[in-house]
Amino acid sequence: MEGNLNNYHNDAIDELMLTSGRHAVVIVVGGGLAGQSAAIEAANCGAQVILIEKESKLGGNSAKATSGINAWGTRAQAKASIMDGGKYFERDTFKSGIGGNTDPSLVKVLSVKSADAIRWLTCLGVPLTVLSQLGGHSRKRTHRAPDKSDGTPVPIGFTIMQTLERHIRNNLSDHITIMENTSVTALLHESKTRPDGVVQVRVKGVEITQNDGEKTQLLADAVILATGGFSNDKTANSLLQKYAPQLSKYPTTNGPWATGDGVKLASALGVKLVDMDKVQLHPTGLIDPKDPANPTKFLGPEALRGSGGILLNKKGERFVNELDLRSVVSQAIIKQDNEYPGANGS
Structure with missing residues (x-):
């Protein structure tokens, strides 16, 4: 029997179905692990789900985790x-x-x-x-x-994403519709102001734009934002530049899709954001010797160090406990004045 990841969401979907007398329609924005998990759980509770992904395939950064x-x-x-x-x-x-x-x-x-x-x-x-x-x-x-x-x-991240997508396509295709190459450009909503001045906002759907430029509005009983990473946000309104500009000089292992879409959609409705400056600098990335300054790296996973890998400086010396906190290892690497430009973080 499959365990429920979030009973709160299950109860909310059950309530929607009881009060409306029909299958709830749930839109999930983002096709990574959070999004696919939410879609599966909603479908298991009887909802009709639309899973929206702006890239040509599902997975996101979750597929890169190793x-x-x-x-x-x-x-x-x-x-x-x-x-x-x-x-x-x-x-x-x-x-x-x-x-x-x-x-x-x-x-x-x-x-x-x-x-x-x-x-x-x-x-x-x-x-x-x-x-x-x-x-x-x-x-x-x-x-x-x-x-x-x-x-x-x-590659555990890729394997998980492949398994979940296969499960959705093979077993839940009657309940989950996947829309790839589709961007959510706005949250459809209605709002009212209470006597105490608090503004209540109810999201009732999304506006989408597909690759051909066509805009469409989709209505739903619930919208789940399962996207929001912004560590590769090089857009004009970059969240990385706004909240952690000191890290923008470092390479990233995030995919080009990580531009903070979910955060921007929510903040446009006045949603309060917290801990936006808490962006982690991962200690290790894999560097192409032919292009060491490339701003995008592939993650040098924790598992390499967990399996006995050690870090050496250009003198061949160990300089840090490789299994210390990521923040400690990252700072130790930065202090080593690495030989290659752009190799100080990921």
Whole structure:
């Protein structure tokens, strides 16, 4: 039986169906892991779902993730006799968020629901049975798939996205309509001002633009924004330049699609934004020696260091604990005055 990732959303969809006497229509914006997960869960609850992706294929940055998923209390941990618990997971999470405004309630949700997420993916056919201890963690709790028979590592992000998309197309095509090459350009809404001055906004659909330039309005009972990453935002109204301009000089491993669309759509309605300046600088990326200054890199995953990879400076010396917090490792790399321009971060 598949576990529910978010009972709140399930209850909301059930209520819509009861009050309207019909199948709820849910629009999900973004075809990454969050978007496809939301679409599957909504469809499992009986909703008719429209999944919208601006690129030519689903996956987004989720398909680029390669290290694994962190969770405690899983079957894999029990089989490996790993002593772990929520207090350790939450302690490590708080420690990694040093310098930020870590929300205890969100950390608790991340911790308590982590094993459910692993079970949910396992039920869909993702074999997350291999454990490793990666940067910032005090226990082996990063789950990934076993290597291929020839020893080649399995790209876990791509594998997850491939599995979810296959499930949608093979088993849920009657409930989920996928629209690729389609951009959401506005949220259709209505608003009213309460006597106390608070403006209430109800989103009732989206305006879309397809590759041929045609604009269309789609109405829905609920709209889920499952997109918003902006670390490759080079647009005129760049969110990266606005909130973390000091990082714009570094290369990025984000795809060209990461231009903050979801954030911009929501903020246009007056939605309050939080922690927009909390952009992480990942320590390692893979550099093309023929083009070291290319502003887009492929991620040098945490799993490389978790499997024993070490970092050396141009003198051949180790200079940092490779499994320390990402912020610590990144700053140590920056201080090394790397030989190649553009190689200081990702």
